Amino acid sequence: MTEEIARLREEIDKVDEQLVKLLSYRLELSRKIGKAKLNSNVSVTDENRETKVRERWISNAKKYNIPNSLVESILPLIFSYSKLVQINPGEKEKVVIYGYGGMARSIVSILSLAGHEVSITGRDLSKAEILANQFKCVSMAPLRAVDWGDIIIFAIPPNVILSNSNELFSDKLKGKVVMDISSSKFEIFKFLEELSRKLEFKYISTHPLFGPIEYPVGERIVIIPSQTSSNNDIIRIENFWRKSGLVPIITDVETHEKAMAIVQVLAHYYLLGLSNAIETLSLELGVEYSNFHTTNFRELNKILKKVKDLKNVIIEIQKQNPYSYKVRNIGLEELKKIKEELEGGK
Numbered sequence: 001m002t003e004e005i006a007r008l009r010e011e012i013d014k015v016d017e018q019l020v021k022l023l024s025y026r027l028e029l030s031r032k033i034g035k036a037k038l039n040s041n042v043s044v045t046d047e048n049r050e051t052k053v054r055e056r057w058i059s060n061a062k063k064y065n066i067p068n069s070l071v072e073s074i075l076p077l078i079f080s081y082s083k084l085v086q087i088n089p090g091e092k093e094k095v096v097i098y099g100y101g102g103m104a105r106s107i108v109s110i111l112s113l114a115g116h117e118v119s120i121t122g123r124d125l126s127k128a129e130i131l132a133n134q135f136k137c138v139s140m141a142p143l144r145a146v147d148w149g150d151i152i153i154f155a156i157p158p159n160v161i162l163s164n165s166n167e168l169f170s171d172k173l174k175g176k177v178v179m180d181i182s183s184s185k186f187e188i189f190k191f192l193e194e195l196s197r198k199l200e201f202k203y204i205s206t207h208p209l210f211g212p213i214e215y216p217v218g219e220r221i222v223i224i225p226s227q228t229s230s231n232n233d234i235i236r237i238e239n240f241w242r243k244s245g246l247v248p249i250i251t252d253v254e255t256h257e258k259a260m261a262i263v264q265v266l267a268h269y270y271l272l273g274l275s276n277a278i279e280t281l282s283l284e285l286g287v288e289y290s291n292f293h294t295t296n297f298r299e300l301n302k303i304l305k306k307v308k309d310l311k312n313v314i315i316e317i318q319k320q321n322p323y324s325y326k327v328r329n330i331g332l333e334e335l336k337k338i339k340e341e342l343e344g345g346k
């Protein structure tokens with residue numbers, strides 16, 4: 001490395017620190033604005049103000065010779081965190097997260113930031129404790145946690161819920177709101193609705209429409225009411241998620257499964273096929289293609305990598321969704337049609 005590069009990198013390190021410091025200061029100002037809004041009953045999002053801020057960024061970008069696309073990627077993130085620090089959950093809930101995997105982590109990050117009291121539990125308490133320490137919440141043994149909390153979220157795979165229900169669900173859940181986060185609802189919904197009638201808990205099915213990311217600010221979460229959740233329970237949970245920074249979508253099991261048949265089952269089927277075909281073709285043609293990635297292929301590769309990392313979940317969704325068979329048939333038919341079209345019926 002030349003001396004010049006080393007010196008410039010030192011400069012960059014200083015600039016990076018300034019950037020983080022300024023971001024922190026901007027968030028501090030938002031936090032103060034949030035408090036002032038609370039006292040005057042003004043809502044967190046102010047679209048007119050956001051438009052003005054964006055215009056100022058764009059004109060500054062021009063002045064300092066920065067591409068607009070940089071502003072377009074940074075500013076939405078700044079807005080969402082700026083709004084997140086203004087979030088005051090109003091009613092702070094006592095929330096129990098059962099599980100310590102990627103999705104549990106994602107949900108804990110946003111709930112603790114929004115100021116709820118969060119307790120993490122599960123079979124392996126040392127794992128629960130590690131997650132709890134990361135986000136300044138607590139861990140408790142399962143029975144104690146369920147006794148303590150008002151909202152219980154099972155962030156564990158549906159097959160674990162189904163096969164360990166005797167251990168996981170007890171009459172200690174009576175009167176509490178219980179949610180699961182399974183991707184496919186058909187089987188688990190019926191099972192938990194039945195159980196909620198027996199054990200007298202309020203079952204509200206949910207499905208976060210995001211992967212295991214930290215601080216999923218502004219992402220969507222599906223809410224599916226059951227026969228044991230009242231209108232008031234649904235309003236409470238809708239507010240709970242909204243005020244924690246997510247965007248709730250209320251629907252029913254059937255609509256959810258149909259929508260997931262398209263956005264998950266079909267998309268994953270093609271992506272898995274694409275991933276396998278890439279490997280097969282690369283072997284067949286004897287070509288190492290990694291130096292030839294185009295911009296689109298690079299973006300696609302990021303998605304393919306996620307699909308490979310989550311292969312177990314993806315296969316589970318393919319197995320559970322009631323429309324999977326139909327979806328895959330249509331998927332194949334459409335590929336054939338394109339082939340015929342391209343080859344002129346040859």
Ligand SMILES: C=C(O[C@@H]1C=C(C(=O)O)C=C[C@H]1O)C(=O)O
Pocket residue numbers: 030033044045046047049050053078079082083
């Ligand atoms: C900080 C505010 O709250 C929100 C965040 C904004 C920002 O980060 O610039 C702008 C408008 C609001 O949607 C504000 O109202 O000024």
